[in-house]
Amino acid sequence: MIVIRSGSTVRKTHSCGELSLENKGEIVVLQGWVHRRRDLGGVLFIDLRDREGITQIVFNSQIYPELHKKAQELSREYVVSIKGKVSERSDETKNQKFITDQIKTGEIEIICEEFEILNPCSSNLPISRLDEEGEKLLPGEEMRLKYRYLDLRRKKMFENLKLRHKIVKVIRDFLDREGFLEVETPMLIRTTPEGARDYLVPSRIHRGKFYALPQSPQLFKQLLMVAGFEKYFQIARCMRDEDLRSDRQPEFTQLDLEMSFITREDIFLVIERLFQYVLKTVLNQELPIPFPRLTYAESIQKYGTDKPDLRFGLQIQDFADCFSKTNFKVYQDVLGSKGVINGIHLKDGAKEFTSRSKLDLLLEQWKLKGVKELTYLLWVGQKEFRSPIGKHVGDGEKEKLVEKLNPETGDVTFLVSGEKDRSLEALGKLRIELAERVSLIPKEERKFHFSWIVDFPMFFWNEEEKRLDPAHHPFTSPLPEDIALLDLKPLECRANAYDLVLNGYEIASGSIRIHQRPLQEKIFELIGLTLKQAYEKFGFLLDAFQYGAPPHGGIAPGIDRLVMILAGADSIREVIAFPKNQSAQDLMLGAPVEVPENQLEELALKVNLPSR
């Protein structure tokens, strides 16, 4: 017989995380999931779980034989309503695991007097262990995503999303107090020529035409500045149809923020204070401000990337001076052709690279990655090293190396020679690999190193299209002192743009915008948009600029990455309730999916798949 219930007639009086000795003797009702059962024959223990915690329920055959018999039915993940008396556990049977500052349920148990099964659960659960101890037994991500509602029952996932909620709430509280106004901007907008691929939405009313989903609310927030809102923010969803990574999803959330009548210093200060407040409120951690600043050029030179992980040193050093008079043909040629010799000195590297064969293996691996110019010096004394290029290094160079590095036995120096950008990029990646291999980044210890990267170049050269591309976006203003370079050497012109970097992740990007029409027109021209094209695409912005646009600028921190780092997770999927897999599918819903012919007809669309 199927019993249809609209729900139990009784309501829970407490959560599974709040009872303690203070409630001793009370009759309570708990409702939740059967987390685990321990059947000892005459006595049956049920761990009842809800989002707040776990409380032990006891069925005793001597006290309530009928109830004890009926309770045999209870199995994992059954949803039940339990009525019973809060009872103190004897000292030996108290569970210390559930006696903490926040939780006291290990002190007590519920002697069940009545229960109701609100819903049973199939015995073949695709995720067999939902407890914390079972984390190593978790199924692969495919399973977890397909049965996401089960995966989300796990404490870790709930905590991650709770942390996310708190962070977003604290951000809203802070910005509200600072006088920011949250404004919603449209999701159905117009496709833009620049940037990432757009997600398109066909229009039924205007057949053959399409909306695009926003890649960011960029233009709207600038227009809100023109409208005089002065301080705007939004927790905004953004969509970009590009390939995924562990820190990139096709739809993601940004704290979008913009201010008028300010300089970048005002942006820095408000963001620094915001993150200081977030860390204090959410993790009770002190965050010193101001954050360190690096120019883009410095960051590339010292760390080989524009998002350096500052939790450890291992800076890249320039070794050109050591080899300026070398007889080694390879290095002569490199230095003679505007090349560079850079390197990283790893103290006590021999504790990881215990033999030359391990170092040779590393060289092999990097050769496969396309970095042939990597070599090493393994120091076997304060003045002696073993190296594949050992016989090419003369006494003069050796002296300079010793003077520069002051090495000790066991140190390893890694050198990469060649074209500047490529070799620095390689060393930047090597730096991360070395730090991981010698454990310079302690995982348990939550360290958060924020830094600003400033003075980005205005443009990069796009070799395929033979034109300048904006490094940030086309509404970014140049540094005032570099405006003159726009005409002369645009590639040397620096932008008034900045990134915020946290532990090696870019977590925010922003700029002071252009607010004057002639300059905006000039930038469009430089990136290869004719005035006519610019008007077609961005006429509304150029129009707006002629009606009194205030100077303005902003920034957009990525919420998913921020929460991921604060949660100590290694993928943003761990902090998104319903994420997509790497091929951008929702495995739970089975999206994307074909649509019925009549739906396409209404939109005047025809699917034309290439045959293969």
Added chain:
RNA sequence: GGGACGGUGGUGUAGCCUGGUUUAACACAUCUGCCUGUCACGCAGAAGAUCACGGGUUCAAAUCCCGUCCGUCCCGCCA
């Protein structure tokens, strides 16, 4: 689009290099029985896998080779 790694009962892994002594092993989950103080309960037992798919090599393929599909990570891409 490219590269690396992986796909073995419901779930996670071992076995694969070096083909046959494996009736495909282990843990978790499931089912049955026993058990009154467990808390990742314990004990005894049972059921459950054409080893992702297709082809090839071989007397013999989970194991070697080729192709396809799927997953994760990375490169490209992400103003």
